[in-house]
Structures are given as structure tokens and as C-alpha cells.
Amino acid sequence: MPRKNATLTVEETPVTVAKSSESCCSSDKKCCGAAGLRIWLAVFVVVLAQVVSTAFFSDRSVQKSLEAIKSFEYEQRGGKETFDLLNKAQILQIKGQLDQIKSYVENAEKDTPAKTDPSAAPTSESKTMSQEEVAAIVKDTYFKGDDAARVIALEYTDPECPFCIRQSKDNILPKLLEKFTGKVKVAHKVFRAVPHPGAEPKSLALLCAGKLGGTEAYNQYFEAMMDRSTQEKVMPVDEILPLAKELKLDAKAFASCYDSKELVKQYDAYTAEGQKYGVSGTPGTLLVDTQTGNYKLIAGAYPFESFETAVTELLK
Numbered sequence: 001m002p003r004k005n006a007t008l009t010v011e012e013t014p015v016t017v018a019k020s021s022e023s024c025c026s027s028d029k030k031c032c033g034a035a036g037l038r039i040w041l042a043v044f045v046v047v048l049a050q051v052v053s054t055a056f057f058s059d060r061s062v063q064k065s066l067e068a069i070k071s072f073e074y075e076q077r078g079g080k081e082t083f084d085l086l087n088k089a090q091i092l093q094i095k096g097q098l099d100q101i102k103s104y105v106e107n108a109e110k111d112t113p114a115k116t117d118p119s120a121a122p123t124s125e126s127k128t129m130s131q132e133e134v135a136a137i138v139k140d141t142y143f144k145g146d147d148a149a150r151v152i153a154l155e156y157t158d159p160e161c162p163f164c165i166r167q168s169k170d171n172i173l174p175k176l177l178e179k180f181t182g183k184v185k186v187a188h189k190v191f192r193a194v195p196h197p198g199a200e201p202k203s204l205a206l207l208c209a210g211k212l213g214g215t216e217a218y219n220q221y222f223e224a225m226m227d228r229s230t231q232e233k234v235m236p237v238d239e240i241l242p243l244a245k246e247l248k249l250d251a252k253a254f255a256s257c258y259d260s261k262e263l264v265k266q267y268d269a270y271t272a273e274g275q276k277y278g279v280s281g282t283p284g285t286l287l288v289d290t291q292t293g294n295y296k297l298i299a300g301a302y303p304f305e306s307f308e309t310a311v312t313e314l315l316k
Contacts, residue, residue: 126313129277129293137273137288142210142218145177145185151289151314153186153307156274158282159203159225160196160234163301167283168226175304180311188222189270193282198237201258203267205240208257212249220247289314 129137138152153176157164173186190203202225210218224243228235235243244254257263277286278297287310288295296310 126294126296127277129288129295131293134288134290134293137286138290141187141189142215143185143187144173144215144219146182147185149180149183149185150291151180151184151287151311153184153311154274154286154288155186155188156191156270156279156282156284156286157188158191158193158196158199159206159222160199160229161193161282162231164283165226165229165231165234167301168223170301170304172285172301172304172307176307176311179308180315183315184311188219189274190267191274191279191282191284192267192271196234198234200264200267201237201240202235204261204263205244205254205258207263207266208254209244209247209249211257211263212253213247217247217249287311287314 137154141152141154143152153173155164155167155173157167173188176184176186190206192199206218206221206225209221213220221243224247225235228239228243240258241251241255245251274284274286277295278284279286279299281299283301285298285307286295287298287307294314296314298306298310
């Protein structure tokens, strides 16, 4: 979300130092020395007073500027309560992804691809959902792959999450389709996590693409967004409508769907669904055996081997 630049201005108070008269010293050296000492003592007192005064008013100026910044932030986030809640949510998610963040920073500084030990991936132990829950989680989902596939891979994602972008660049879900042909089908579901500025607009745009163009348009739109983003720079929000036109979607219908925000409920439903099965941050990939209801969660962006191992275990 664009933010106004706040400028902290500290006023400097000019200090004027009076020069002693030349006649003083020229007429009487003794008198000149005493008078000069008094003059410089007076100057010292004046300078000290002005420094203290400047520091006091500067502190007041900084305090007022900080209060103005806070007020602006609260207004942009819908009030102090919402601002504090969003900050808390962001801190909680970051705490859950510290290992990923450290790995990313260390490797980015080395200018080498990030590497993570597959055995360290936080893959949950297998749990079980009912067949009713399996049916609910599959319903109205934009899958890629064989309709009869036994295992589903649902990636709960945020279009502006750097780790989601990384997982997309690593082609994790396409590799699953290739490795387990006919046995796995995959899908992306948008998820509210860290409140990135363009996360909701892009998520709603993606859902509108699915509503208007079905599975093919949904997946094309998602892949295009990720192709145009990097971990350092995401696709600008102002490219949302041009991308829809590029994919041959009805521009007027797309704009109407997007502007109405009618699919916010679906966005929130996807989020609640992920949270029900343990997703707390993005990406969170839920792997489900639709026959048994057994499922595993991979919380974070990890090497393909982590996903391969989890799917293999579900298929046993």
C-alpha cells in the first residue's frame, strides 16, 4: 500500500556572537582582558542556553512528527485496533517462517540459489479427514491433472508472498504432476496471510478469472502473475485488468466482478479451509489421499524431494 513520505524537520536556531570592540584592548590591556573574559563567559551562557532550547524544541518537533505518522498509519489500516491486529498476525507468521527467512537471506547475500535440507521440512504427521470433508475441499476447486487422481495437492498461496513466488519458480506442483502422472492433481487456493499491499486485489482478480473462464483461465492467470513477479519485485496491481484482457477474458465482466468484490467470501472461505487443516502462513501445501482421507501439510517452500516423499508415503 503506497504510503506518504513523512519528513522530520528539525529547525536550527542561529547563534550570533558579538565581537569585542577593538578600542577596549587598545586603550587598556588589563581592562581588555577582564572585559574580554566577561564577554566570552556571556557568549558561552547564551550559546549553552540556545543549544538547550534547540534540543527541547527539536524533541517536541520530532514527537509531533512521529504522532502524525502513527495517526496516518492507523487511518490507512482502519484504526489502531486493526493496525495492532495486523501487526500481530504478521509477527506470528514471520516467527513460523524464521528458518526459511534465514535461509533466504543467507543465500541471497551469497548470490546463490536457496538450499534447504529436505529432512528439515516441517511436514506434519499424517492426519485423517472424513469423506465429507474430502468432498467439501475438492468442490469448486480449479484442479490441474487427472480428474481421477487419488492424491490432491492444494497450495494455499499469496500472490505477493516471496516464498510462494519461489515455490512457483521451482515448479513444485508441475513436478508433482509429472512425477506422479495420473496419481496426483494440483491446485492453488488464495489465502490471507501477511497483509501484502496487492495480495487481496490480485487474489480477487484470480477468482474473477476462474469465475469467468473456468479452470483454464484461473490457472493461466495465476501462472502469469507469478511469471511476472520475483521475490524482490512483484507484478504491479495496475496490471490486473490488462492481464485479464491479454488472456482474452471479457474485460467489462472482469472489471465488474473485480470492482464489486463479490468474491471476497470465497477468498475468506479458502483461508478458513486452510486454517482448519493447519495452514498458518504461505505457502502451505496440503496433500490429501482422497481414498483414505489421510493428509499431510508442508508448511513453507521446500525442495521437491520433501513433496515427493510426502506423496509417496500417502500412496503406500
